[in-house]
Amino acid sequence: MNSRKGVHDLGQNAFNDTFLKACRKEAVPYTPVWYMRQAGRYQPEYREIRKKYSFFEINENPEVCAEVTRLPVEQLGVDAAILFADIMTPLQPIGVEVDMVSGKGPMIRNPIRSLADVERLHSIHPEQSLPFIGETIQLLREQLSVPLIGFAGAPFTLSSYLIEGGPSKDYHKTKGFMYARPKEWQALMDKLADVTVEYLLYQIRSGAQAVQVFDSWVGSVGAEDYEQYIAPTMTKIFTALKQTGIPTIYFGSGTAHLLNIWNGLPVDVLSIDWRISIDEVRALGIEKSVQGNLDPSMLLAPWELLKNKVTAILDQGCKQPGYIFNLGHGVFPEASVETLQRLTQFIHDYTKK
Ligand code: CP3
Numbered sequence: 001m002n003s004r005k006g007v008h009d010l011g012q013n014a015f016n017d018t019f020l021k022a023c024r025k026e027a028v029p030y031t032p033v034w035y036m037r038q039a040g041r042y043q044p045e046y047r048e049i050r051k052k053y054s055f056f057e058i059n060e061n062p063e064v065c066a067e068v069t070r071l072p073v074e075q076l077g078v079d080a081a082i083l084f085a086d087i088m089t090p091l092q093p094i095g096v097e098v099d100m101v102s103g104k105g106p107m108i109r110n111p112i113r114s115l116a117d118v119e120r121l122h123s124i125h126p127e128q129s130l131p132f133i134g135e136t137i138q139l140l141r142e143q144l145s146v147p148l149i150g151f152a153g154a155p156f157t158l159s160s161y162l163i164e165g166g167p168s169k170d171y172h173k174t175k176g177f178m179y180a181r182p183k184e185w186q187a188l189m190d191k192l193a194d195v196t197v198e199y200l201l202y203q204i205r206s207g208a209q210a211v212q213v214f215d216s217w218v219g220s221v222g223a224e225d226y227e228q229y230i231a232p233t234m235t236k237i238f239t240a241l242k243q244t245g246i247p248t249i250y251f252g253s254g255t256a257h258l259l260n261i262w263n264g265l266p267v268d269v270l271s272i273d274w275r276i277s278i279d280e281v282r283a284l285g286i287e288k289s290v291q292g293n294l295d296p297s298m299l300l301a302p303w304e305l306l307k308n309k310v311t312a313i314l315d316q317g318c319k320q321p322g323y324i325f326n327l328g329h330g331v332f333p334e335a336s337v338e339t340l341q342r343l344t345q346f347i348h349d350y351t352k353k
Contacts, residue, residue, distance in 0.1 A: 018032040023247035032324050033344055034081075035326060035330075039084050042332070056100065066140050070143060078344055080147050082148075083140070086106070087151075090199040094124055095122050105166065106166065108161055123194060134205075137207045141207040152214070158195075160174045163177050178229050197236075217253075218230065223260075248269065263288060269289040269324065270289070270291070275328075282320070310346065318351060
């Protein structure tokens, strides 16, 4: 039963800090695991709750939001919880009109096209505009026996929704804005960096024990341009967070070409996808903690194939301290609870010292 609570070999109520230890490159009794988007539509219980509440209604109701956050911890036995919210959550208070369209993603009613559009975004006062986030975090800290991860979107990924008006495949409008209007771009990056920092510091003050910055779509930018147009903003964000002493994680997909630059950022953990192996990451000379990197599509593979892939990933990840198992991107609605339960148990058993 203990494994279901994520407290292997510890008493029922003991705090499982395996994930935090791995973030800090300390020795761990087994490899900690959690899954990006571990709360969501693949869970029958989540689908039931969504019949009663919209996405943002869940987000704004601390009791329900805490319940949804705890659901995968109790169901899968993972070693960390991630606050149930969205990268769009802090954008509504700064004046962005966003609808969450099921199966599609966030849609923006007032996209950004000019400097005037950037200037009309307000600054954020999370205690006033997002009190439910702080309340949910406080509630979860009383309820959880695993660490709580807070999160926010990175400026590039947020701006891709703001500029495109919704999800995109190629980010032409976003990168077009970046190249054609560098001054407006910088103003937007500065504004979103402030939002990200203020929102994450608020989550940390409320009790978040680690924070992950999601830059899901930044892999669409080449290395030189990342260095010029984006890296200074990310340096600013992680420098501000560093003062808290809380572990920080930077996630992106398709970012193998950016990892040398990421290695120079003041961030603790790099979260990578399946397009690069952990051995290859280590061969680049990266000594930071690494998180990843199973292709989420593998969750639909036969168990033997999945097990072999996961074994190979673990063998590479466990060569040195500072490894957290995760997917290379989020869980999707067609995944099954049973597969994720079996996978979590396997990772714990296989890596147990
Ligand atoms: O990991 C967790 O369990 C915490 C919750 C979480 C959500 N979104 C809940 C959510 C997190 C960490 C996110 C981050 C997020 N949101 C990202 C970065 C991670 C990534 O996947 O790249 C991005 C790009 C978004 C934007 C967004 N919001 C997308 C692409 C979608 C999916 C659209 C869909 O319907 O599949 C959303 C909606 C969303 N965010 C849902 C959930 C559970 C689905 C809402 C629903 O219909 O119930």
